[in-house]
Amino acid sequence: MDLPVVFISDAHLGVNTPFCVANREEKLVQFLNQLRGKISHLVIAGDLFEFWFEYRDYVCRNHFELYFSLRELVKSGVEVHLLQGNHDFAYEDFFPKTLGVQVHKQVILEVQGKRVLCCHGDGVAKSDKGYRVMRKILDFPLNRKLFKLIHPDWGMSLARFVGSSSRKAGETRVINMDEYLEWAGGAMKKNCCDYCVLGHHHIAGVWPVKNGVVASAGDWMKKLTYVQMEAGELALKDFL
Known part of the structure; x- marks a missing residue:
């Protein structure tokens, strides 16, 4: 029997509210350490x-234990996929070259006799028009180069300030799940x-x-939840 596949999402490490x-x-x-040798794939969905x-x-020093855990997970034989989110879309080669973690915007896995489309989901809702425009600005190569000229400490502080501001603005936003399910x-x-x-x-x-099954692991902020695929079925689970 195939080993299980685990999906997690939205840990937003680096901020504590x-x-x-x-x-x-x-x-x-x-959680990651206990998965060694017990799963075939880990997907971090943004x-x-x-x-x-x-x-x-420069690599942020605050997450060295996490880097090590991901590297050891890969060395144990687990295929680890990291998807770009709307907060952490600027990956380059550190994760693939140093840790062996594959980075994607989206990926399709063929596991346990199923085809599984994995993506973060930002910008897919019809109400996310403003975000889609902003993302194009952030992804523009010249803007990436200009941001690299900022000292890393200043850049991280600026990004955290912008992130906290957008989080406060989004606290009153109503999520329309039908938009995500339709997409x-x-x-x-x-x-x-x-x-x-x-x-x-x-x-x-x-x-x-209508066309299959949609799943979301929730987040690793308020509730430590994840999705597990075993024997071709998806199930939501809690850690601890």
Whole structure:
């Protein structure tokens, strides 16, 4: 029998608000360490970090235990996939070259006799028009080069300030799950997939739709939840 596949999302490591689970990064490392040799794939469906930007000679030192855990997971034979989110879209080669972690905007896995479309889910909702424009600005190569000229400490501080401001603005936003489910159903049909796993909205669940099944692992901030695929079925689970 195939080993299970695990999906997590939206840890937003690097920020701690009053509603966050205490020591959640330490708990995440503990969770990853116990997966060695027990799963075939780990998919991190975006926003692992509150902010990520790679400089030539700089890596954020606050997450070394996490880096080590991911590297050891890869060395144990687990295929680890990290998806770009709307907070941590600026990955370059540190994760693939140093840790052996594969980085994607989206990926389709063929596991346990199923085709699984994995993506973060940012920008897919019809109400995200403003975000889609902003993302194009942030992704523009010249803007990336200009940001690299900022000292890493200043850049991280600026990004955290912008992130906290956008988080406060989004606290009153109503999530329309039908928009995500509609998009996922169409994406599964287009890509001939059975399942779609996404994140971004922080709502945990498994939803049967017309063209397959949609799942979200929720987040690793308020609740330490994850999705596990075993014997071709998706199930939502809690850590601790």
